[in-house]
Each structure stands twice: as C-alpha cells, then as structure tokens.
Amino acid sequence: MNTDNHLQPDLRLGVNIDHVATIRNARGGDHPEPVRAALMAAKAGADGITAHLREDRRHIRDDDLTVLMDELDIPLNLEMAATDEMLEIALRHKPHAACIVPENREERTTEGGLDAAGLHNRLTDFVGQLRNANIRVSLFIEPDPRQIEAAIHLGAPVVEFHTGHYAHVTGSEREAELKRIADAAALAAKNGIEPHAGHGLTFDNVTPIAAIPQLAELNIGHFLIGEAIFEGLDGSIRKMRELMDEAR
Numbered sequence: 001m002n003t004d005n006h007l008q009p010d011l012r013l014g015v016n017i018d019h020v021a022t023i024r025n026a027r028g029g030d031h032p033e034p035v036r037a038a039l040m041a042a043k044a045g046a047d048g049i050t051a052h053l054r055e056d057r058r059h060i061r062d063d064d065l066t067v068l069m070d071e072l073d074i075p076l077n078l079e080m081a082a083t084d085e086m087l088e089i090a091l092r093h094k095p096h097a098a099c100i101v102p103e104n105r106e107e108r109t110t111e112g113g114l115d116a117a118g119l120h121n122r123l124t125d126f127v128g129q130l131r132n133a134n135i136r137v138s139l140f141i142e143p144d145p146r147q148i149e150a151a152i153h154l155g156a157p158v159v160e161f162h163t164g165h166y167a168h169v170t171g172s173e174r175e176a177e178l179k180r181i182a183d184a185a186a187l188a189a190k191n192g193i194e195p196h197a198g199h200g201l202t203f204d205n206v207t208p209i210a211a212i213p214q215l216a217e218l219n220i221g222h223f224l225i226g227e228a229i230f231e232g233l234d235g236s237i238r239k240m241r242e243l244m245d246e247a248r
C-alpha cells in the first residue's frame with residue numbers, strides 16, 4: 001500500500017455504455033437497453049457508469065438518463081458539452097459527476113480535449129453552477145500543464161486526460177505520450193486535483209496507463225462494448241478489471 005497521499009491504491013473503472021445505445025438506435029426500437037448493460041456492468045465490477053448525452057442524441061437520449069438515474073446504485077458520470085441545454089439537464093438530474101467535453105457536430109467521437117484555458121470565462125460560471133449543485137465536475141483535457149493550470153483556476157476537483165493520442169500511436173511516440181500523461185497525472189495530484197483518464201483504451205494498451213499511480217479512474221466504452229460481442233459484456237468487463245488490478 002502506498003503511503004504517499006498523491007498515489008491512488010485503487011483504480012476505479014467507469015464503463016461507458018453509449019454504444020449499447022448506438023446499436024439500439026440503429027433499428028429505432030428499445031433493444032438493447034443501455035440500462036440493462038449498465039446494471040450488468042455494475043455486477044461485473046464497474047465502479048461507475050458513464051454516458052454522453054450529445055447535442056444530436058446519436059446514442060444516449062434524455063429518457064435513458066432518467067432511467068439510469070432511477071435504477072443505478074453506482075455513480076453516474078454524465079459527459080456533456082458546456083452548453084446551456086446540458087447545464088439545465090445536469091442540474092435537473094443531478095448525476096454524481098459531470099465530465100465536460102468538447103463537442104463538434106461533425107466528429108465521430110470526442111476527438112480532442114477541452115480547451116479549458118481558452119474557454120476560461122465561459123467555464124467559470126458553468127463549473128460553479130455544477131459544483132453548487134454538488135455535482136463532481138471533471139474536465140476532459142489533453143495531458144498539458146496549461147490545461148491543468150486552467151482546471152486549478154476553475155476549481156475543478158477532477159480532470160480526465162484524453163488518451164486517444166496514446167491509443168493511436170506506436171513505438172517511441174507512444175512512450176512519449178505515456179510520459180506526458182504520467183507527468184500530467186502527477187502535476188494534477190500535486191495540486192489537489194483527482195486525475196482520471198480515458199478514450200481508446202483496450203486490453204492491449206490499458207496496462208501502462210493503469211500503472212500510473214496517481215490515476216484514480218479510467219473510463220472505457222467502445223472497446224468493452226465491441227469485445228462483448230466475443231466475450232460477453234460480463235467477460236469483457238471482468239477481463240479489463242483484472243488487467244487494471246494487475247497493473248497496480
């Protein structure tokens with residue numbers, strides 16, 4: 001057990017269920033239900049459920065949020081853009097946590113981190129209102145000291161580092177990106193901010209990220225839902241959990 005306060009002995013797994021909704025929406029009916037996947041994920045060892053309500057509702061919809069809030073016993077982390085519409089929805093549902101992400105209409109997924117530094121004025125009131133409602137605010141940012149500095153000024157208790165670049169490069173580029181994430185996690189923790197990470201994580205690339213001692217949570221979605229086709233949802237989550245635990 002680590003004695004340094006900045007090190008997190010336990011690494012939580014947040015399972016993102018957006019792509020269960022993507023499959024449902026492909027046919028327009030009710031099946032498969034995201035809440036059923038969320039309840040199964042909790043049984044398989046997820047510490048929390050993550051869902052991204054996008055402006056275009058391409059996966060999770062407003063009624064999913066209502067059902068998730070009613071039925072889940074584990075924390076819900078709502079990913080959302082910094083818009084007035086999403087603020088109103090978050091304040092109405094009061095999820096455990098809200099992760100503020102950048103959102104571009106044309107993107108296939110969240111392609112980069114939030115420019116917390118550039119959006120400082122807009123985010124100040126936004127973060128303040130969420131915090132006043134006792135919602136744990138997280139900012140989805142690049143592992144960049146400038147963005148961490150902005151998170152400190154904004155009073156965000158949590159940052160989530162975008163691991164998409166790490167997931168897509170190889171060799172020395174991956175090593176360099178891993179170091180950038182590890183350094184960012186250490187800097188955040190030193191400043192009292194809880195660091196999380198996510199995006200593009202798989203069985204093959206999760207171990208070095210899970211080994212970063214300051215990280216407290218990983219949020220993983222697309223790979224787990226895809227792998228569920230082969231291993232079942234329970235099996236894919238349990239295997240990810242094991243890999244994360246072994247890395248600690």
Ligand code: PXP
Binds near residue numbers: 016101140198201
């Ligand atoms: N964390 C955040 C903030 C995200 O926006 C996403 C994707 O929605 C994830 C984690 C999960 O990424 P992936 O689906 O690639 O595992």
